[in-house]
Amino acid sequence: MKVFTDLDGIRAAKGSVLGTSDWLTIDQTRIDRFADATGDHQWIHIDPGRAATGPFGATIAHGFLTLSLLPYFAVQNYRIEGARLSVNYGLNKVRFITPVRVGCRLRGITELTGVEDLDTGAQLSFRTTIEIEGVEKPACVAETLSRQYF
Numbered sequence: 001m002k003v004f005t006d007l008d009g010i011r012a013a014k015g016s017v018l019g020t021s022d023w024l025t026i027d028q029t030r031i032d033r034f035a036d037a038t039g040d041h042q043w044i045h046i047d048p049g050r051a052a053t054g055p056f057g058a059t060i061a062h063g064f065l066t067l068s069l070l071p072y073f074a075v076q077n078y079r080i081e082g083a084r085l086s087v088n089y090g091l092n093k094v095r096f097i098t099p100v101r102v103g104c105r106l107r108g109i110t111e112l113t114g115v116e117d118l119d120t121g122a123q124l125s126f127r128t129t130i131e132i133e134g135v136e137k138p139a140c141v142a143e144t145l146s147r148q149y150f
Helices: 007-012 028-038 048-052 063-068 070-077
Strands: 002-004 017-020 078-080 085-096 105-118 121-132 140-149
Touching: 007 105, 007 121, 017 070, 028 063, 063 070, 063 085, 063 140, 070 078, 070 105, 070 121, 105 140
Parallel strands: 002 078
Antiparallel strands: 017 105, 085 140, 105 121, 121 140
């Protein structure tokens, strides 16, 4: 895990991989809970019987469930100490490349791609690649923005 204590350290890390998280298994309970939280109960997510005969051969995680794991992966990959406030600022680009079948294991690889100074801190750009264990193409690649105020 990369730990930053000031903006100079953050600036110096631009363009580098900050870390790779542990693997996380995506089980049907997690998928069902996400469906309940979002109201997205499409059969490809919550009906294992029907999904077994569908295009993916099993239920798959919602793309937004995969995206919602970004904080889970980030806290394993880097930490910024000394910031008085840290907020998500948005997303530049998100692609869901490979469906995440139930039972798959995911991990996130976080790269710091940009640092833009603000009056009282910095806006950071990250690219997180969410890999599926044993699968060549990633589940998701997301470019996110965070603002750190010191």
